[in-house]
Amino acid sequence: MAKTSTICPFCGCGCNFYLVTEQNKVVGVEPSPGNPVNKGMLCAKGWNSYDFINSPLRLTTPLVRKNGKLTESTWDEALDFTVRRLREIQSDSGSNSLGFLASAKVSNEENYLFMKMARAAFKTNNIDHCARL
């Protein structure tokens, strides 16, 4: 059994807790008593936040739409298709025909890279996320 320090994925409080793992599987949550935000307490969502990690409905492979249906693909195929189409649309209709939605759920580092991708690689400031919603 191992414990890893993480931040709750739900609201903006930023409660800290340990994920309890056994053989690469999350089996529970233990709040962190020393953390100044939640001081060892959690709400119902926090206590149960590990459950969706192991959901059988998680996406495990890239999907590409073929003949109208989302179909399993390799990473190479999905990424090649994505970039080829983005570049085609960009050269036909300009950079500002592209839009990017960043996420209030992923990390700072990932939001930074996503923002850098939109601006440096695809030359558009059309980037936003659901802070407004």
Next chain:
Amino acid sequence: MAGLAATFGSGAMTNSINEMDEAELFFVIGSNTTEQHPLIGTRVINAVERGARLIVVDPRDIPLARYAHMHLRQNIGTDVAVLNGLMNIIIEEGLYDREYVETRTEGFDELKRIVSRYTPRVVEQISGIRADDLMLAAREYAGTGKAMLLYAMGITQHTTGTDNVKTCANLAMLTGHVGRPSTGVNPLRGQNNVQGACDMGGLPVVYTGYQKVGDEPVIQKFSDAWGVDDLDKAPGLTITTMMEAADRGELKALYVMGENPYLSDPDSKHIERALSNLDLLVVQDIFLSETAALADVVLPAACFAEKAGTYTNTERRVQLSCKAVDPPGSARADWEIIQDVCARAGYPMSYADPSEIMAEINRVTPSYAGITYPRLEMGYGLSWPCPNEEHPGTAYLHKDRFSKGLGTFLPCEFKPMAEPPDTEYDFILTTGRMYFQYHTGTMSRRVGILEREAPEPLVEINPEDARKLGIRDRDLVEITSRRGAVKIKAEVTARVPRKVVFSTFHFHEVPINLLTNPAHDPVSGIPEYKGCAVKIRRCA
């Protein structure tokens, strides 16, 4: 955030969660704190139990109201009038902080002129709050040294959201409740990294740390750091205007990372049409969300437990989250996927791990300059601004001076909601969240215990309205707005006032945003989720 940035120079919670333990009064407006920010709600309740005062301003009888000394239930969308009314009384009775107003603010005369029209009687007529109650609340808030104002989306999700925020800031400045411990204007942010997504420049007008896209020195800095020379200087589109552009066929491709606009945005039919109109929709997520189901490409991502990274909470505290397990199947961390996309797009990146990305963020972002991985690994996070590696971080903002120098009073007039009820659509629908579910339910609806507690969508309706319409508890009702109709079970409860119904957007079975009004605040772009006109009938 635009409203706070304009008045104070910085759009974030001014004070920190731990300061709540020392506060003497909480003024909570438009925040269902115990359900949406449970651990902050707990802090408020604990403070009340040790003797702090609590004023709740909310149309609904939210759980926190049970602990309140005063609960003012304003008519929906009348917040500016209520807050102006409080300031009217505070100025009339000479209860404002003269020295603070003189030395730290500008624009007082204009504020005084505008709020002078909002006498307690006028405000009673607009808001339904009794003049006597308003006077008591004004005296208490102004007369308490350590008074914290908390707000959330009950303030921002209006077509007057920016005005609401500015008016909150005006009230706090007038009474000197900004720039000291256990005071301030404190927007509680809804998602675990919504503050971070803003801080990192996930916005059409700014780079990291709110550095503007049009500023020449900023463009120069990012051009040098990123090795490019053709960054766009014009502001981009917001999420709301992107959907409009997609609908018109001007926006042709959308790359969505970890968001579900199909369920979360107003007027779902319009969103579905806009998304279907795209030539390319790419969605990167952990589940096949309603938006992902419409995509041309779906990229499977790792969830928070499966990667390292930092998240910035509502009090500006940047905290490190570590990797506990591997992602399922061939799913990958979002930062790895982005790096691969960029490599294929001819803009290679070579970060070995998230700490290397943070090192770059440190270099280009003054407010994050001292928030480094070695420091985060040793403690419980650092609150920005943290300008260098010796800096301890900042618990509360605007000490001695505002980020922009003087604080500016930006007085606003009351404006009615965009779609008021009329004879045909005679109810107001207001939307929000509940304790056991979260946002569009992508995560929380896949947690067995949360589903057990809150398995189905309900619409709250006042007992008197229900009686008139022949609706009993758990009857199926149809709610119709000018944009669509849904069928949903009724919960007959006095939690909502008369002529108001409340529901949530957690449940794809009843997408409540089919009904909501996309009319939005002209500055922030936030739609008016908190009020649109609907009609209700019992299904036979």
